[in-house]
Amino acid sequence: MSEEVTEDRRAIVGDSLAVGVATGAYGISFGAVSTASGLDVLQTCALSLLVFTGASQFAMVGVIASGGTPFAGALTALLLGTRNTLYGLRLAPLLAWTGGRRLAAAHLLIDESTAMSVGRSTREGARVGFLTTGATIFVLWNLATAVGALAGEAIGDPRDYGLDAAVGAAFLALLWPRLDRPLHRAVAVLAAAVALGVVPFTTAGVPVLVAAGVALLAGVLTVRRKR
Amino acid sequence: MTWAAILVAGAGCYLLKLTGLSVPPRVLEQPVVARVADLIPVALLSALVAVQVVATDDGGLALDARLLALTAAVVMLVLRAPFLVVVFGAALVAALARLLG
Numbered sequence: 001m002s003e004e005v006t007e008d009r010r011a012i013v014g015d016s017l018a019v020g021v022a023t024g025a026y027g028i029s030f031g032a033v034s035t036a037s038g039l040d041v042l043q044t045c046a047l048s049l050l051v052f053t054g055a056s057q058f059a060m061v062g063v064i065a066s067g068g069t070p071f072a073g074a075l076t077a078l079l080l081g082t083r084n085t086l087y088g089l090r091l092a093p094l095l096a097w098t099g100g101r102r103l104a105a106a107h108l109l110i111d112e113s114t115a116m117s118v119g120r121s122t123r124e125g126a127r128v129g130f131l132t133t134g135a136t137i138f139v140l141w142n143l144a145t146a147v148g149a150l151a152g153e154a155i156g157d158p159r160d161y162g163l164d165a166a167v168g169a170a171f172l173a174l175l176w177p178r179l180d181r182p183l184h185r186a187v188a189v190l191a192a193a194v195a196l197g198v199v200p201f202t203t204a205g206v207p208v209l210v211a212a213g214v215a216l217l218a219g220v221l222t223v224r225r226k227r
Numbered sequence: 228m229t230w231a232a233i234l235v236a237g238a239g240c241y242l243l244k245l246t247g248l249s250v251p252p253r254v255l256e257q258p259v260v261a262r263v264a265d266l267i268p269v270a271l272l273s274a275l276v277a278v279q280v281v282a283t284d285d286g287g288l289a290l291d292a293r294l295l296a297l298t299a300a301v302v303m304l305v306l307r308a309p310f311l312v313v314v315f316g317a318a319l320v321a322a323l324a325r326l327l328g
Contacts (some may be wrong), residue, residue, distance in 0.1 A: 067284050168275075
């Protein structure tokens with residue numbers, strides 16, 4: 001019995017480490033993209049330490065890169081961060097942490113730690129998956145960010161290396177796995193069209209926020225229709 | 228101002244995470260809220276792709292090396308290339324296009 005549990009635990013740790021290492025390495029691209037967007041190395045590292053949720057970080061520097069105000073960037077980051085709230089709702093009964101442990105665990109609540117935790121049949125398995133994945137990514141993501149940021153600053157004009165084009169590719173790679181349903185594909189196309197439609201009339205950073213309205217509208221309309 | 232925005236984003240994103248772990252599920256688990264929250268990343272990421280690839284700094288739209296890079300990214304994603312390959316592959320395509328163009 002206890003051997004079975006140990007075996008299971010070892011497998012969860014192994015899987016979680018693999019996901020952690022693969023994800024943590026993305027930090028290099030974030031660091032490079034962020035300094036290419038005009039942030040300095042310290043600001044870039046602060047984002048990875050404090051915000052610590054990849055899509056939000058890419059969004060913030062992406063909005064700043066396209067000429068938006070830092071606060072428009074922060075607002076976009078927060079909107080993308082709302083999905084972590086839903087992850088938390090799903091994980092709370094499973095992890096069942098309280099007090100200081102919950103306060104610490106909250107910082108590690110991201111896509112990958114959720115994915116490596118929700119499928120477990122035991123509380124211990126869920127906690128091990130969550131902590132191993134979250135902690136591995138936190139350490140590697142921040143180290144990789146620093147490496148990417150220093151490299152990004154050292155190479156000179158980011159456009160010569162196509163790094164400005166890498167931002168769009170990063171967003172697309174984050175979006176790609178979500179395009180698995182017709183509704184998601186429709187929302188993606190509409191949101192892109194709306195954002196580009198308002199570009200000539202608004203300051204940078206605003207089109208992306210306006211596009212969030214597409215999600216709001218589509219959500220309200222499709223849920224009502226089902227009743 | 229950038230530093231203030233970084234602190235706001237950091238504090239806000241942390242509170243969003245903590246709220247999920249702390250609030251009783253029923254408060255937020257309405258079908259409409261769940262659906263909208265599911266769709267927001269799709270809409271925002273798609274809009275970010277679009278703006279990043281065809282919008283210019285002066286508020287116009289332009290089809291240039293960035294679109295070529297995005298096309299390359301699509302091909303790499305269809306071929307299931309890893310994240311880092313897609314991101315730096317797209318950069319390479321844009322850099323080459325500018326060098327040749």
